[in-house]
Amino acid sequence: MSALAAHGGTVAALSNYVFPNDWHVHWSLMIVLYPYITGIVAGAFIVSSLYHVFGIKQLEPISRYSLIFALAFLACATWPLLLHLGHPERSYSMLITPNPTSAMAGFGFIYSAYFILLVHEILFIYRPTMVTLWKQSTGFKRWLYGFLAFNNDNLSPEAIRLDHRIISFLAGIGIPMACILHGYVGFIFGGIKANPLWATPLMPLIFLLSACVSGIAGIIFSYILIKKFTGQEIDVDCVRTSIKFLWGFFILDFVFEMLEVFTHFYMNTHHWHVLENLLWGPLYNTYWLYQVKIFSVIPFIVLGVLSLFKFKDRVILFFAPIVSFMILIQVLLMRWNVVVGGQLMSHSTRGQVTFVPEWLGREGILVAIFIMIAPVVILFILSKIFPLWVNKEAANEQPIT
Amino acid sequence: MIDIKKEIQQDRRAFIKKVLGGTIAGSLLLVIPATAQEVAEEIPGMRAEDSVFTKKKFVFIVDITACIGCGSCCVADKAEYNVPDHNYRTWVERYIIDDHDGVYVDSPNGGLDGYTKPREGLPYPTRDTFFVPKLCNMCEDPSCVQVCPVGATYKTNDGFVLVDKTRCVGCSYCIQACPYSVRFINPVTRTAEKCTWCYHRVRKGLLPACVSVCPVHARKFGDLSDKTSEVWKILHEPHVISVLKPDMGNKPALHYLGLRREVV
Amino acid sequence: MHSESKTKYYSHLVKLIIAMIVLGVAGFFARQLFSPESMGEYGHYRGADIEDQKNVPVRLQTNESCFQCHKPVRRIHKKGVHKSVSCEVCHGPYADHVKDGKKIGMLPVKKGKEITHLCLRCHNKVIQARPRTSIKMVGMPEHLQEKKVRIENTCDQCHMVHDPLLWINQAKEMIGIKEEM
Numbered sequence: 001m002s003a004l005a006a007h008g009g010t011v012a013a014l015s016n017y018v019f020p021n022d023w024h025v026h027w028s029l030m031i032v033l034y035p036y037i038t039g040i041v042a043g044a045f046i047v048s049s050l051y052h053v054f055g056i057k058q059l060e061p062i063s064r065y066s067l068i069f070a071l072a073f074l075a076c077a078t079w080p081l082l083l084h085l086g087h088p089e090r091s092y093s094m095l096i097t098p099n100p101t102s103a104m105a106g107f108g109f110i111y112s113a114y115f116i117l118l119v120h121e122i123l124f125i126y127r128p129t130m131v132t133l134w135k136q137s138t139g140f141k142r143w144l145y146g147f148l149a150f151n152n153d154n155l156s157p158e159a160i161r162l163d164h165r166i167i168s169f170l171a172g173i174g175i176p177m178a179c180i181l182h183g184y185v186g187f188i189f190g191g192i193k194a195n196p197l198w199a200t201p202l203m204p205l206i207f208l209l210s211a212c213v214s215g216i217a218g219i220i221f222s223y224i225l226i227k228k229f230t231g232q233e234i235d236v237d238c239v240r241t242s243i244k245f246l247w248g249f250f251i252l253d254f255v256f257e258m259l260e261v262f263t264h265f266y267m268n269t270h271h272w273h274v275l276e277n278l279l280w281g282p283l284y285n286t287y288w289l290y291q292v293k294i295f296s297v298i299p300f301i302v303l304g305v306l307s308l309f310k311f312k313d314r315v316i317l318f319f320a321p322i323v324s325f326m327i328l329i330q331v332l333l334m335r336w337n338v339v340v341g342g343q344l345m346s347h348s349t350r351g352q353v354t355f356v357p358e359w360l361g362r363e364g365i366l367v368a369i370f371i372m373i374a375p376v377v378i379l380f381i382l383s384k385i386f387p388l389w390v391n392k393e394a395a396n397e398q399p400i401t
Numbered sequence: 402m403i404d405i406k407k408e409i410q411q412d413r414r415a416f417i418k419k420v421l422g423g424t425i426a427g428s429l430l431l432v433i434p435a436t437a438q439e440v441a442e443e444i445p446g447m448r449a450e451d452s453v454f455t456k457k458k459f460v461f462i463v464d465i466t467a468c469i470g471c472g473s474c475c476v477a478d479k480a481e482y483n484v485p486d487h488n489y490r491t492w493v494e495r496y497i498i499d500d501h502d503g504v505y506v507d508s509p510n511g512g513l514d515g516y517t518k519p520r521e522g523l524p525y526p527t528r529d530t531f532f533v534p535k536l537c538n539m540c541e542d543p544s545c546v547q548v549c550p551v552g553a554t555y556k557t558n559d560g561f562v563l564v565d566k567t568r569c570v571g572c573s574y575c576i577q578a579c580p581y582s583v584r585f586i587n588p589v590t591r592t593a594e595k596c597t598w599c600y601h602r603v604r605k606g607l608l609p610a611c612v613s614v615c616p617v618h619a620r621k622f623g624d625l626s627d628k629t630s631e632v633w634k635i636l637h638e639p640h641v642i643s644v645l646k647p648d649m650g651n652k653p654a655l656h657y658l659g660l661r662r663e664v665v
Numbered sequence: 666m667h668s669e670s671k672t673k674y675y676s677h678l679v680k681l682i683i684a685m686i687v688l689g690v691a692g693f694f695a696r697q698l699f700s701p702e703s704m705g706e707y708g709h710y711r712g713a714d715i716e717d718q719k720n721v722p723v724r725l726q727t728n729e730s731c732f733q734c735h736k737p738v739r740r741i742h743k744k745g746v747h748k749s750v751s752c753e754v755c756h757g758p759y760a761d762h763v764k765d766g767k768k769i770g771m772l773p774v775k776k777g778k779e780i781t782h783l784c785l786r787c788h789n790k791v792i793q794a795r796p797r798t799s800i801k802m803v804g805m806p807e808h809l810q811e812k813k814v815r816i817e818n819t820c821d822q823c824h825m826v827h828d829p830l831l832w833i834n835q836a837k838e839m840i841g842i843k844e845e846m
Contacts, residue, residue: 017494
């Protein structure tokens with residue numbers, strides 16, 4: 001390798017060898033979005049659990065919102081997968097005849113189970129609100145709210161107690177489920193021994209931590225934006241606490257990401273020589289420049305300063321959305337660098353390809369933009385049904401501890 | 402000399418006759434051989450096998466000291482399966498190792514058009530050069546079968562790893578998992594495809610297409626349970642025999658004779 | 666908050682449990698209904714695919730298949746140094762030419778430079794990766810210069826492609842006879 005490096009680019013080009021079938025990048029933008037979206041779901045659920053299970057009272061204003069936010073994204077999580085499949089009409093096979101040894105076959109079940117769990121947690125938390133709205137409204141809305149309240153308007157103390165028990169049960173299994181959902185997505189990549197970038201037991205952990213980070217960042221960003229646009233009052237205390245959690249999770253996430261690379265570098269095996277050519281080759285800009293230098297180091301410092309020092313509300317509300325957005329970009333870049341980056345090195349271990357996503361087409365940039373807008377639209381629709389913000393009417397609800 | 406002229410003339414005559422095809426003799430010439438079309442069995446005892454799975458244990462041996470890189474195998478393979486352009490069930494790589502341990506590999510169009518030019522611009526004198534044909538490794542523990550979410554790719558009891566194109570969902574997970582990159586998504590069927598060691602030919606007693614066309618007999622295919630087979634003899638002799646990426650733990654049934662450590 | 670409810674306080678939980686059971690049963694039957702018939706017969710795959718795989722059409726036959734009609738070529742090809750070369754690699758697959766014993770199409774005939782290109786796939790000396798001993802290697806155009814023929818000559822002008830040494834040997838024989846006389 002050193003002899004080659006001395007000869008510079010031309011010899012490097014001569015020694016670049018890609019297996020003929022490896023010129024195709026099969027997992028492109030859609031498979032980048034898939035872990036991104038499920039990550040946001042898992043992270044948002046964790047935010048809600050911080051209030052509902054761990055009793056972080058400052059997060060109460062966003063406890064309900066984050067569940068609805070998670071549902072909006074979860075509803076779209078399978079879209080990129082279906083768009084990616086060569087035969088989406090056969091996707092039911094994954095549920096009908098799942099291969100027990102496949103790391104992918106479990107996704108349908110984990111996804112479905114998590115979907116059911118999330119919907120029911122929302123319905124049980126919202127039941128008193130639903131009953132109130134049910135009784136107030138007429139026509140279709142009346143029918144809908146009745147349905148969402150399980151057609152049970154009983155709000156007696158024993159009913160509320162039962163609901164709370166169910167909620168605590170669902171939230172209790174919800175946290176490991178959210179972790180499994182996203183740790184599992186990491187395992188889909190981490191279990192591929194043929195790919196040196198993916199094959200690390202740290203992969204599920206890094207995916208999980210980055211999921212928490214992206215979920216919290218997504219909640220902070222959208223919370224401040226929605227409140228500003230609708231002219232409502234922002235609970236700055238809640239934002240401050242969220243920022244602290246975001247920083248905490250991001251410390252773990254970023255440190256593990258770097259430790260993974262550093263350990264490979266230090267061990268300096270053949271594995272690393274392959275990675276080295278990737279990270280300093282086709283992935284240099286998206287990994288080192290964008291993911292690490294710009295969108296990790298800067299938010300890392302800003303979050304630290306915001307968490308450690310007491311700033312005026314104005315300063316917090318100015319920096320919080322910016323830094324959250326940067327974190328959202330960081331996680332998207334991380335997904336890109338893992339999913340696409342892993343495929344840029346040929347299994348020949350001697351060559352790399354470059355990849356630029358297409359604009360049009362089933363897996364193009366336009367479709368990706370559409371998929372990222374869809375959860376926002378769904379969130380808007382859901383907000384018409386489920387009041388996003390905890391108001392006085394529901395204030396008697398207590399966190400379950 | 403007279404002999405050959407006669408022969409060529411005969412050939413031409415036969416050719417003209419076939420094209421015109423008007424006379425009874427001409428059409429007979431076309432029809433008669435059809436009844437005697439059956440080709441001799443190339444794998445001994447294969448046509449007698451009537452169970453779902455054969456009792457044989459097949460191995461594939463590629464002799465890289467014999468391969469001349471003509472690409473006949475690639476041509477045959479593409480013709481046998483109508484493989485879409487830029488996708489390869491089999492391909493041939495050219496390795497050049499220089500005396501500074503530099504390794505230069507290329508495989509223009511998978512070797513399908515043969516190798517017509519030497520490599521230029523290499524910095525040091527060449528130490529060794531050779532060709533390495535690649536195809537499905539037919540692993541004992543295939544990664545592709547492990548990861549397929551719907552059981553569309555599977556291993557038969559007699560060791561063939563096959564893809565059910567009526568069930569493949571086209572998720573490409575097997576392509577990510579295969580350490581040897583022998584799989585691709587067929588752009589026409591949108592399903593995963595790979596070399597099958599010509600399962601359909603083998604079951605009919607024929608050799609795989611690439612084996613049957615190789616002019617220098619660099620590709621060998623046979624039954625390891627048959628002690629008279631060539632592959633049995635090779636694997637029981639003190640040759641340098643290895644498999645690709647043994648540390649992947651896939652235990653390939655594709656063996657390489659005279660493999661160098663530089664080959665991945 | 667409201668007037669006393671008529672429904673039991675646990676009624677929604679009962680409804681939910683019933684829905685779960687219904688869903689589970691429906692899933693079980695859907696699995697029975699939509700699984701391929703021979704799924705799991707031999708392993709976690711559609712067993713009938715073995716038969717489908719066996720029935721993939723054979724497109725390439727052996728040289729013997731070609732020789733059943735092309736008898737004159739057979740005599741030349743089988744005797745010469747090219748006897749291990751496959752007909753179909755140069756001419757195209759059998760299945761594009763014959764189906765059910767009937768000719769269904771013409772295979773393209775290679776001419777001139779195409780023939781030279783085919784020859785050089787194997788015999789090109791500049792491709793050093795080739796084992797030098799197994800087959801005869803020539804450099805182009807040195808070979809043409811050495812043999813004192815025109816540089817634009819194609820291989821088939823001197824070499825009978827089905828037995829490259831046939832004419833050469835015959836010519837040598839004739840010259841030999843002449844010399845003896």
